[in-house]
Amino acid sequence: MSFNKLKQTVLGLIAVSLLLVSGVVSAGYGDTLNLIEGVTPTSQKVYELHMIILYIVTIIGIAVFGVMCWSIYHHRKSRGVTPATFHHSTAAEITWTIIPILILVAMAIPATKTLIFMEKTGDAEMTLKVTGYQWKWKYDYMEEGISFFSALHPDHNEVRKQGSGLDPNSVDNYLLDVDNPIVLPINTKIRIVTTAADVIHAWWVPALGWKRDAIPGFINDNWTYIEEPGVYRGQCAELCGRDHGFMPIVINAVSKEEYVAWVEEKKAEQEAAAASASKTFTKDELMSKGEQIYGTQCVACHQGEGQGIEGMFPALVNSAITTGPAADHIDIVLNGKNLMPAFKEQLNDADLAAVITFERNKWGNYESTTGNGHTDVVQPADIKAAR
Amino acid sequence: MSEAVIHDHDSHDDHHDHKPTGIGRWLFSTNHKDIGTMYLVFALIMFFIGGAMAMVIRLELFQPGMQYVDPQFFNSMTTVHALVMIFGALMPAGVGLANWMIPIMIGAPDMAMPRMNNMSFWILPFAFTLLLSTFFMAGGAPAGGWTMYPPLVLQLDHGFPFLIFAVHFLGISSIMGAINIIATVFNMRAPGMTFMRLPLFVWTWIITAFLLIASMPVLAGAVTMLLTDKYFGTAFFNAAGGGDPVMFQHVFWFFGHPEVYILVLPSFGVISQIIPTFSRKPLFGYASMVYATASIAFLSFFVWAHHMFTVGMPLTGELFFMYATMSIAVPTGVKIFNWMATMWKGAMTFETPMLFAIGVLFMFSIGGFSGLMMGITPVDFQYHDTYFIVAHFHYVIVPGIIFGIIGGVYFWLPKWTGHMYDETLGKWHFWLSTISVNILFFPMHFVGLAGMPRRIPDYNVQFTDWNQIISLGGFAFGLSQLIFVWVIIKCVRGGEKATDQVWEGAHGLEWTLPSPPPFHSFTTPPQVTDATAHS
Numbered sequence: 001m002s003f004n005k006l007k008q009t010v011l012g013l014i015a016v017s018l019l020l021v022s023g024v025v026s027a028g029y030g031d032t033l034n035l036i037e038g039v040t041p042t043s044q045k046v047y048e049l050h051m052i053i054l055y056i057v058t059i060i061g062i063a064v065f066g067v068m069c070w071s072i073y074h075h076r077k078s079r080g081v082t083p084a085t086f087h088h089s090t091a092a093e094i095t096w097t098i099i100p101i102l103i104l105v106a107m108a109i110p111a112t113k114t115l116i117f118m119e120k121t122g123d124a125e126m127t128l129k130v131t132g133y134q135w136k137w138k139y140d141y142m143e144e145g146i147s148f149f150s151a152l153h154p155d156h157n158e159v160r161k162q163g164s165g166l167d168p169n170s171v172d173n174y175l176l177d178v179d180n181p182i183v184l185p186i187n188t189k190i191r192i193v194t195t196a197a198d199v200i201h202a203w204w205v206p207a208l209g210w211k212r213d214a215i216p217g218f219i220n221d222n223w224t225y226i227e228e229p230g231v232y233r234g235q236c237a238e239l240c241g242r243d244h245g246f247m248p249i250v251i252n253a254v255s256k257e258e259y260v261a262w263v264e265e266k267k268a269e270q271e272a273a274a275a276s277a278s279k280t281f282t283k284d285e286l287m288s289k290g291e292q293i294y295g296t297q298c299v300a301c302h303q304g305e306g307q308g309i310e311g312m313f314p315a316l317v318n319s320a321i322t323t324g325p326a327a328d329h330i331d332i333v334l335n336g337k338n339l340m341p342a343f344k345e346q347l348n349d350a351d352l353a354a355v356i357t358f359e360r361n362k363w364g365n366y367e368s369t370t371g372n373g374h375t376d377v378v379q380p381a382d383i384k385a386a387r
Numbered sequence: 388m389s390e391a392v393i394h395d396h397d398s399h400d401d402h403h404d405h406k407p408t409g410i411g412r413w414l415f416s417t418n419h420k421d422i423g424t425m426y427l428v429f430a431l432i433m434f435f436i437g438g439a440m441a442m443v444i445r446l447e448l449f450q451p452g453m454q455y456v457d458p459q460f461f462n463s464m465t466t467v468h469a470l471v472m473i474f475g476a477l478m479p480a481g482v483g484l485a486n487w488m489i490p491i492m493i494g495a496p497d498m499a500m501p502r503m504n505n506m507s508f509w510i511l512p513f514a515f516t517l518l519l520s521t522f523f524m525a526g527g528a529p530a531g532g533w534t535m536y537p538p539l540v541l542q543l544d545h546g547f548p549f550l551i552f553a554v555h556f557l558g559i560s561s562i563m564g565a566i567n568i569i570a571t572v573f574n575m576r577a578p579g580m581t582f583m584r585l586p587l588f589v590w591t592w593i594i595t596a597f598l599l600i601a602s603m604p605v606l607a608g609a610v611t612m613l614l615t616d617k618y619f620g621t622a623f624f625n626a627a628g629g630g631d632p633v634m635f636q637h638v639f640w641f642f643g644h645p646e647v648y649i650l651v652l653p654s655f656g657v658i659s660q661i662i663p664t665f666s667r668k669p670l671f672g673y674a675s676m677v678y679a680t681a682s683i684a685f686l687s688f689f690v691w692a693h694h695m696f697t698v699g700m701p702l703t704g705e706l707f708f709m710y711a712t713m714s715i716a717v718p719t720g721v722k723i724f725n726w727m728a729t730m731w732k733g734a735m736t737f738e739t740p741m742l743f744a745i746g747v748l749f750m751f752s753i754g755g756f757s758g759l760m761m762g763i764t765p766v767d768f769q770y771h772d773t774y775f776i777v778a779h780f781h782y783v784i785v786p787g788i789i790f791g792i793i794g795g796v797y798f799w800l801p802k803w804t805g806h807m808y809d810e811t812l813g814k815w816h817f818w819l820s821t822i823s824v825n826i827l828f829f830p831m832h833f834v835g836l837a838g839m840p841r842r843i844p845d846y847n848v849q850f851t852d853w854n855q856i857i858s859l860g861g862f863a864f865g866l867s868q869l870i871f872v873w874v875i876i877k878c879v880r881g882g883e884k885a886t887d888q889v890w891e892g893a894h895g896l897e898w899t900l901p902s903p904p905p906f907h908s909f910t911t912p913p914q915v916t917d918a919t920a921h922s
Contacts, residue, residue, distance in 0.1 A: 093725075243840060
């Protein structure tokens with residue numbers, strides 16, 4: 001192919017790709033192109049600042065690229081020009097040092113104002129503590145005493161498994177839905193403190209206008225003021241291990257009255273859970289509850305059939321832990337080991353008893369050890385004693 | 388040693404251009420040209436290994452849902468892709484160009500410390516064997532990101548010490564390379580080759596070498612602390628023992644930001660040679676180019692925390708790092724404007740090296756603009772750790788740095804081999820790379836702004852269309868690089884004979900040597916005057 005033909009092909013390709021982009025935009029993908037404005041005073045200030053800077057750099061870009069293209073077109077040897085010989089100009093060099101400095105100062109002023117605004121964390125009406133875990137979030141409502149974990153919705157967890165054969169379009173908000181959403185009141189200044197239990201995570205809901213790292217052993221201070229009721233979704237933004245992509249955040253922002261009602265309901269739920277810790281359950285009760293907990297807490301590593309992943313996550317089928325003494329099993333689940341997280345803060349006694357019972361009976365683990373004195377049922381009282 | 392012996396040795400080389408033969412020529416080489424060639428070939432191999440990992444990443448991200456790899460392996464791919472590309476492809480390519488060109492640009496017979504030169508190259512294959520062997524170990528390859536943030540990196544199993552020692556080796560290699568370059572330029576310039584007559588490529592490399600010496604030991608210190616935290620009970624980065632995981636990030640980025648300039652400055656140097664040559668006009672503002680490069684290098688030590696605005700710093704810290712980051716735009720702008728002014732009223736032709744250099748001007752600027760946007764702290768809280776940053780640094784690295792290096796290879800290939808490369812294939816390589824690299828990286832700005840975090844193996848369905856376009860761009864870019872290999876092999880094997888000057892507008896000592904230059908060149912130093920100095 002001659003070079004002229006190549007040039008034509010290139011121009012054709014550029015035209016096609018421009019058409020493609022404009023087609024994508026006009027087909028209603030506008031919301032996948034830019035930052036969202038969000039629903040807080042901060043997010044709106046950030047959005048405005050983003051647009052100002054975007055316009056400034058676009059204008060500079062057009063000017064600089066325009067001059068370059070003009071020069072490339074006109075100052076070609078093939079047009080028979082003779083090259084000039086100049087090699088410096090103090091005036092020009094001073095000009096293109098001073099002008100960028102002025103533009104930068106103009107950009108720094110609104111940026112500084114916004115940053116100062118964002119750092120005013122005082123006068124909050126309530127505090128939400130966010131703790132990152134591998135790979136879920138724990139939320140503590142400091143004033144109300146409410147505390148719960150929030151992980152990827154179990155349906156999504158099924159879909160996202162390798163080779164699940166399930167279509168991500170079959171669930172709503174794929175990978176952006178959780179089992180327990182956060183409920184927050186609108187028109188309330190909320191202090192949000194972030195920290196982590198194991199590795200560094202980052203808590204990010206784009207509609208709030210910021211993200212902040214959750215660092216083990218340290219607490220970061222932030223605030224928000226949501227102006228519109230709605231559901232706002234986000235994700236962990238700092239690489240935190242295997243399932244970093246699978247720990248979403250969902251905020252359900254409601255009116256203050258609805259929030260108060262939710263708080264009452266949640267408190268009653270927690271009291272019922274506390275009461276169950278001193279109860280004795282039947283094996284069937286423990287098994288069905290355990291299966292549910294296994295599906296949210298354990299399946300990511302130990303896999304659906306307890307087979308684990310070779311070289312990384314041990315199998316639970318016929319393993320020394322699941323077929324050995326119950327005390328060792330309880331110990332490793334409570335306190336963790338290497339990559340295995342410690343669950344003693346994450347689950348209550350009843351849940352731990354259920355999931356351990358489930359693991360000790362499922363996949364033929366009980367049958368393979370019948371007659372060896374293998375304990376098949378673990379009760380909340382056993383967990384309490386081991387803590 | 389007696390005069391007679393030296394004389395005898397010299398005349399021997401001059402008359403026969405004696406080359407060692409066989410594998411020993413390469414294993415025991417002390418010749419800057421051979422070592423330069425080995426660096427460049429090594430970099431090319433690592434470019435394809437790192438590229439293959441990028442292809443795995445783009446394959447998995449072609450559609451939502453997990454199709455091909457486990458999330459842990461996906462994380463290994465992103466982590467090792469970065470380590471291989473930065474330490475295996477970009478840095479050795481830059482050192483390879485320096486090894487080949489600096490002695491013949493300044494009129495020196497070889498590098499100042501030829502044996503150390505051999506060692507600094509041969510460390511690399513061992514270091515990468517250590518690193519890549521972790522794929523076959525229990526716990527797999529590093530998967531905590533190339534930035535190795537604790538505590539996550541400490542969860543790596545058997546691969547951990549291999550990662551740490553690989554980084555140590557790479558650091559030793561780089562420091563030795565840097566010392567050698569400084570010693571060569573400071574001591575072995577030909578008579579009349581004053582500092583302000585050095586070709587700009589040599590200047591950018593002196594500054595890069597100082598950056599390496601100042602920053603690599605910091606990285607070595609940081610990873611050593613990781614090692615003792617994991618195995619020897621220290622708690623540098625563990626809050627429970629009085630340490631701080633964020634301190635690692637401060638130390639790492641104190642290395643990491645100068646590292647960005649270690650990668651980019653040699654590429655700036657290359658295009659500062661190419662643009663005047665094909666514009667047939669001297670470089671505009673030589674002195675201000677030198678000062679701008681030095682200012683960028685100096686400022687690069689005061690901006691590190693812009694990589695970590697979201698860790699929760701005091702307001703004053705955030706303001707300081709925002710202003711310092713924005714200020715880097717000024718000397719960088721000066722460089723872009725100087726290159727434009729060099730082209731202005733020249734008589735340009737557009738051979739492949741010039742095309743790649745112009746590609747750098749356009750696309751590095753795009754990376755510069757997004758960099759400026761991210762320097763604005765309050766909006767960086769939104770951009771941070773999304774595909775917007777992935778778009779930014781890939782614009783800087785691929786069409787910024789890699790295009791510069793590729794341009795340099797096309798520029799000097801006729802000098803190295805004595806043959807002209809295939810110009811038509813070169814132009815195909817440029818145009819296919821340029822189109823595909825933009826299809827690959829431009830849409831990343833969109834998905835990043837729309838809320839797609841980086842380093843995730845699966846995503847919400849709203850990002851599907853852009854990710855498919857990005858992946859197709861990625862595959863096209865990967866395939867286009869095979870043309871480059873083809874051009875190089877073809878050129879080494881034969882082709883139109885290159886003249887000594889090669890390019891009509893080329894000036895400088897390297898173009899006074901035959902193409903290819905003799906195995907030992909400038910054994911008698913040339914005399915440099917203003918007329919024969921840099922273009």
